[in-house]
Amino acid sequence: MHFDLTDDQKALQQTVRDFCRREVIPVAAADEKAHRFQRELVSQMGQLGFFGCPIPEKYGGNGMGYLAHALVCEEIARVSGSLRAGFNMQTMLTARTILKFGSEKQRQTLIPKLVRAELLGCFAITEPNAGSDAGSLKTTAIKKGDSYILNGSKTWITYATVADLGVFFAYTDPSKRYKGMSAFLVDMHTPGVSARLIEEKLGWHACPTGEVFLEDVAVPKESLLQEEGYGFPIMMMDLDGSRLTAASGALGVCQAFLDESIKYANQREQFGQKIGQFQMIQDVIAQMVVETEAARLLVYRCAAQKDQGRENNTLETSIAKYYACDAASRLADMALRIFGAYGYSGEYPVERYLRDAKLYQLLEGSANIQKLIIAQDALGYRKANR
């Protein structure tokens, strides 16, 4: 499989790099320190079409596809993990969910606004006692006349405190476990919806994460995506998309560690020579180059398959997600070896990238969950690709 980028993909990549140089790099470190979410930057990305790659032009996207989406995520994550989060919130987990499972009216009214970031999205599976085991969620949605009444609480929800619209998972029939789960589009300004910021976390400080409380939230019956009981397949399809986004972000972090490490190894002198001249430093640089290239090939293969119509390539998605996200943490360790004390300081961005890297191992299905999918497929217990 070849990954020679097309002229359009190269042009898009350059546009994102220019945007990062102009708008993101000058503020990324300060925003993280100040815990400042810049909606303005997300809006600019929307105006530039960055959120629209896997979305057809008919609904306000640019139709450039999944590889283009991966390229954009990679470039943004190279400079800011916090901003990369938007690619799941605006694209994969909301706009694409509505594209696949919404009504034509929802597609026409909501997708263009999400893609342009006029509306901010969120996606809510996780609850205090339902993490990897999504089936154990407790939120309910009970039909009453022309509405569903939602009750429950979600936690660790990206954009919880700023979102206008959310995709929520709840049980319409708790007695049926996975088969009783349904997915809803929830207007976050509906009475009964409230959110609280999670203030203390390791990284992603420029991206709000929070709890969401649903107290007798009445949503119109049209908010149900597909049919009752269709929530779990929707969740799985969504994760096949969002794991590509996460893997692309992790690849961007790998590249960032490599770039910074090469620069530093060529500047820093000890024992009368640049540290890059020491063979033990070269050993680390070589490993970083190979890990990054391996991650890139797996991520691009996954995206290219989706562009060829294999959107539910769960196996290749899990392989890319597992490898790229763990590689980012391995590269964090390597970069810190090269930087020594300066890697531990706030003077260089590697400490921030290290905090970004750790998150990729647990988001969108932890590393263990990806390994379960990969191993069970290999052992013949459960085929990953549907």
Ligand SMILES: Cc1cc2nc3c(=O)[nH]c(=O)nc-3n(C[C@H](O)[C@H](O)[C@H](O)COP(=O)(O)OP(=O)(O)OC[C@H]3O[C@@H](n4cnc5c(N)ncnc54)[C@H](O)[C@@H]3O)c2cc1C
């Ligand atoms: C900054 C941030 C943003 C987030 N944004 C969102 C969001 O927008 N929406 C959302 O719904 N969620 C979000 N999450 C939640 C995230 O998806 C969960 O953290 C993730 O699903 C893992 O769940 P958990 O943390 O409860 O870990 P747990 O499920 O409690 O797992 C703990 C450990 O046990 C391991 N483990 C669990 N089950 C198994 C098993 N069967 N076999 C082997 N090992 C296992 C896990 O791999 C992990 O190492 C976010 C989390 C963070 C930190």
